[in-house]
Amino acid sequence: MLPRRYLPALPALLALEAVDRLGTASAAAEELALTQGAISRSLQGLEAQLGVTLLIRERQRLRLTAAGLDYVAEVRKALTLLAAASLSLRANPTGGSLNLAILPAFGM
Incomplete structure (x- = not known):
């Protein structure tokens, strides 16, 4: 597993x-359910952490850049995996x- 410093915050994703x-x-x-400013700060922080616009x-x-489009496609896959696991x-x-057993007379 990669060090956590490479993992962006879930709210930013x-x-x-x-x-x-x-x-x-x-x-x-x-x-x-956030403010527009919170979204903007999250996105700016994400770009700063990744070093990519x-x-x-x-x-x-x-609009997403070409790099942003590629990245968000991978982010969606990861979010889908997290949702499925949950x-x-x-x-x-x-x-x-769960193992069930019934009496033979009950199954007739």
Whole structure:
């Protein structure tokens, strides 16, 4: 496993994914129940940590750069894996199996 310093904060990754899908920091902020400023700071911090420009900032919209598009595709895969793992755990929290047995007369 890579050192944690290479792992961006989950809120920043969620912000990037939401901005890509919704197109604006305001819409992403509303969806994530954050302020627009919090989204902007998260994205700036993510870009600083990675050392790569991920977004093109236009008047009212944000567009992802080519590097940003590649990165957000991988982020979506990772978020999907996290969601699937969480759902799997909730469905079977002990990780065990359930064995049922019925009497032959009951099964007829």
